[in-house]
Amino acid sequence: MREGARILGLPLAAWPRILAPLLMATLLLGGWEIAVRHLGLPPYVLPGPVAIGGALAADLPTLASALAVTLRVTALALVAAVTTGVGLSLLFSGSRLMEMTFLPLAVMLQVTPIVAIAPLIIIWVDNVQAALLICAWIVAFFPILSNTTAGLNGTDRNLADLFRLYGASRWQTLWQLRLPWAMPFFLAGLRISGGLSLIGAVVAEFVAGAGGTGSGLAYRILEAGYQLQIPRMFAALALISLAGVVIFLALSLVSHLALRRWHESAVGKEH
Amino acid sequence: MPPTALAASTPETAAPPLVGLRGVSKRYANGTLAVQGLDLEIGAGSFVSLLGPSGCGKSTVLRMIAGLTPPSAGRIDWPRGTPRLGFVFQEPTLMPWQRALDNVALPLKLARMARAERHARARRMLELVGLADFAGSYPRELSGGMRMRVSIARALVTEPELLLLDEPFAALDEITRFRLNNDLLRLWGERRFTAVFVTHSVFESVYLSQRVAVMAAHPGRLHAELPVEAPGARDEAFRTSPDYAALCRTVSTALEGAMAA
Numbered sequence A: 001m002r003e004g005a006r007i008l009g010l011p012l013a014a015w016p017r018i019l020a021p022l023l024m025a026t027l028l029l030g031g032w033e034i035a036v037r038h039l040g041l042p043p044y045v046l047p048g049p050v051a052i053g054g055a056l057a058a059d060l061p062t063l064a065s066a067l068a069v070t071l072r073v074t075a076l077a078l079v080a081a082v083t084t085g086v087g088l089s090l091l092f093s094g095s096r097l098m099e100m101t102f103l104p105l106a107v108m109l110q111v112t113p114i115v116a117i118a119p120l121i122i123i124w125v126d127n128v129q130a131a132l133l134i135c136a137w138i139v140a141f142f143p144i145l146s147n148t149t150a151g152l153n154g155t156d157r158n159l160a161d162l163f164r165l166y167g168a169s170r171w172q173t174l175w176q177l178r179l180p181w182a183m184p185f186f187l188a189g190l191r192i193s194g195g196l197s198l199i200g201a202v203v204a205e206f207v208a209g210a211g212g213t214g215s216g217l218a219y220r221i222l223e224a225g226y227q228l229q230i231p232r233m234f235a236a237l238a239l240i241s242l243a244g245v246v247i248f249l250a251l252s253l254v255s256h257l258a259l260r261r262w263h264e265s266a267v268g269k270e271h
Numbered sequence B: 001m002p003p004t005a006l007a008a009s010t011p012e013t014a015a016p017p018l019v020g021l022r023g024v025s026k027r028y029a030n031g032t033l034a035v036q037g038l039d040l041e042i043g044a045g046s047f048v049s050l051l052g053p054s055g056c057g058k059s060t061v062l063r064m065i066a067g068l069t070p071p072s073a074g075r076i077d078w079p080r081g082t083p084r085l086g087f088v089f090q091e092p093t094l095m096p097w098q099r100a101l102d103n104v105a106l107p108l109k110l111a112r113m114a115r116a117e118r119h120a121r122a123r124r125m126l127e128l129v130g131l132a133d134f135a136g137s138y139p140r141e142l143s144g145g146m147r148m149r150v151s152i153a154r155a156l157v158t159e160p161e162l163l164l165l166d167e168p169f170a171a172l173d174e175i176t177r178f179r180l181n182n183d184l185l186r187l188w189g190e191r192r193f194t195a196v197f198v199t200h201s202v203f204e205s206v207y208l209s210q211r212v213a214v215m216a217a218h219p220g221r222l223h224a225e226l227p228v229e230a231p232g233a234r235d236e237a238f239r240t241s242p243d244y245a246a247l248c249r250t251v252s253t254a255l256e257g258a259m260a261a
């Protein structure tokens, strides 16, 4: 890359990518606040960003601990999704029979809406946290499974022949060819699954409606709704979206760092 | 062409060949008869081209020699024992996640050679193909011709006795192709491996090889074997010489015959 002018250590060309969404957000929030004030909407119908910010600041300790609870379920579900997704796709790519046996089951789990299964899981599993985890995992694991399987089975034929020609063992072929080949596919699945496990966790919390000290953000939304504390409801909602965006950005960064030297998807458009 | 004339013109066939294909046929699972009744001997140290129209089974023959696919009839004999193989595919076929050096070192790594040793050898091979400065580059940072040279370096790193090349330069521009032709001839002169070179270019086959095997299609079979008698150096002067033009004409006529057959 050519060295150009820099502002605050960032190249000039990188700034629009940061400034454009910020400007958009500012305009949107400003317009919202003005509209709420101008139309004289009461906060229990639609609070403005200032009121929401106030609620967020006032209830920060409760909301933050609720966020931590939800994020914990999300993270555990994502770890479980990665482990089982990658494990199953290794099994599937090693044996057609396994794939034929278990793939339909995985597809069924994927296409059945989680809100429909969640009540059953919550009834069957005594431990609420475990039930939430299972729900979030069901939503999150499929993209990893299907993407990684596609990657493991899509190895370049000539490269596979090359490995055969030089007498590579199954193990060498797996570690040095098929897994690296599947890496971009897996990472694409991971980015989708990160967002999905948050959604799964929140949906399950809604269904469970679990209160008490260990409750997550969804419960705080329900609670605020019952009490007609609409600004707090919005504050919790904002935290969930923010968490989703952060998860997506973090996983995108992981993906970028893992692929930056060799994969086209990780190379900037201007190169 | 009568066999006696061939034997006289190509002394390589007098000694036991490196590999002999005897009545080799290949029928794929879908019923396609790709190769039928192929007899071909390749002498140790020789440079043989397989020339033929698209789909006549050239790649299939090469893959059978490499042991990547078994013949469905006939035998492949190795009178001098099975040699070490190198294979250059039509595409560079590099691992995009590895630097050029590690791509070249792959065959040695698969043979579990120690890291320092295999890197030293891979580095020498990169020097040989003129890419010493690009050892740390990833394939996507190299041009098409450079990638092909990495691929050739990888095929040579095991010091193969038999190098199989499947239209390695087909996707390259003419200038790069000429340069890589010269590189290949120089390496062949230095290392004296046996080369089987698949191409559909008459000019390339004549420029490079000592013998051209012309194949006909549907089913793939041997149409003619033509010696390329050009004792002098293969260089740019040869490329523009009347001898070269005459040889190309002969091979071209044989190829036309093969297409009509």
Ligand SMILES: Nc1ncnc2c1ncn2[C@@H]1O[C@H](COP(=O)(O)OP(=O)(O)OP(=O)(O)O)[C@@H](O)[C@H]1O
Pocket: B028, B029, B030, B032, B033, B034, B052, B053, B054, B055, B056, B057, B058, B059, B060, B061, B200, B220
């Ligand atoms: N794996 C395969 N399964 C079935 N048929 C195949 C397979 N590979 C090649 N064939 C068929 O065998 C015939 C010969 O193919 P091959 O690839 O050997 O030709 P080729 O001479 O190398 O052609 P080209 O110059 O286009 O590379 C073709 O008709 C092709 O369709």
Ligand SMILES: [Mg+2]
Pocket: B058, B059, B060, B166
């Ligand atoms: Mg071919």
